[in-house]
Amino acid sequence: MTRLSQYRIMWVMVFFDLPVDTPEMRHIYTDFRKKLQKDGFRMFQFSIYVRHCSSAENAEVHIERVKRWLPEKGQVGIMKITDKQFGMIQLFQGVKRGKLPSGSQQLMLF
Numbered sequence: 001m002t003r004l005s006q007y008r009i010m011w012v013m014v015f016f017d018l019p020v021d022t023p024e025m026r027h028i029y030t031d032f033r034k035k036l037q038k039d040g041f042r043m044f045q046f047s048i049y050v051r052h053c054s055s056a057e058n059a060e061v062h063i064e065r066v067k068r069w070l071p072e073k074g075q076v077g078i079m080k081i082t083d084k085q086f087g088m089i090q091l092f093q094g095v096k097r098g099k100l101p102s103g104s105q106q107l108m109l110f
Contacts, residue, residue: 007082007084008055008056008083009053009055009083010052010054010058010080010081011050011051011053011059011080011081011082011085011086012041012051012063012079012080013078013079013080014041014048014066014078015048015077015078016077017074018032018073018076029071029074035069037049039051040062059080
């Protein structure tokens with residue numbers, strides 16, 4: 001029996017930037033996205049899809065499948081990372097950076 005490990009479990013990330021200038025190009029883009037979704041990929045960001053895989057061997061199966069779907073135009077990147085690395089991703093959503101308040105009031109506790 002294989003022991004589950006954060007270093008054995010893998011994530012496959014697919015990054016893509018496909019042209020959508022014509023109706024035919026939009027159809028190719030939509031078809032590519034639908035194939036990713038049908039294969040178990042979930043949207044991480046607009047053009048980044050991720051899939052959890054139980055092992056590096058399983059990840060390779062899905063990577064080879066994505067390679068068969070590559071459109072003629074545009075750019076597609078595929079990255080395989082461990083579950084441990086995926087867990088270290090820092091995500092920020094809607095965070096506005098503003099000025100820190102000047103000075104702070106010190107409280108006395110008895």
